[in-house]
Amino acid sequence: MSSGDEEILRRFGFEPDPVIEAYKKEVDRTLLRENLRRTPEERCRNFLAAYRLAEEVRRAGATVRGG
């Protein structure tokens, strides 16, 4: 757990869960910090762009596989 997460979670009424904490080690916090600098609208627009790219790649993969 990143330093201070536990205290912040408890402030919001959440007891830290060891299973969730194990998953938390894999979270890329640099991406979260970048997103937090953006407005909600910018976050949603960026998400839409990423989603469309993922869909396009998925479609291209299906085409190659003959799907």
Next chain:
Amino acid sequence: MAADFAGVVGVLADAGVEAIVIGGLAAQAHGSARITQDTDFLYRRTSDNINRLAAALSPHRPYLRGAPPGLPFRFEPATIKRGLNFTLTTALGDIDLLGEVVGIGDYESVVSHTLRLSVFGRELLVVDLPTLIQSKRAAGRPKDLEAIAELEALLAERERAG
């Protein structure tokens, strides 16, 4: 099919449907970096709102997701009143319309835990981050563990950033 997130949001907002953005799209609005396919809304179960919801979505061919084709399903006010949570496929993509969410309750319970945010150019109510975490924790689904971990990290980073 691919979800038209902006289209769904526009259709509901333009029709004046009282609904709260929850799930993956709410996570995006709060800063999640995970790609989601979820378009989940907690809708208000008043007669007027149910009428608006049915009128808004009916032109987009809503049908029960995963159900065999050809069922006599019509997304109309009586259907919505008889049911509660609907997982639908539509011409705009998949939409989950929930009358109640485990751990956080119905629209009336959640509305005081929302933020009014600009989402795809529309002002919408979005569930706040702690309540979103609460709902995911209460659902207790293994598939949510990674998402919860990210949301809790996001909460901590947000608080640290002030």
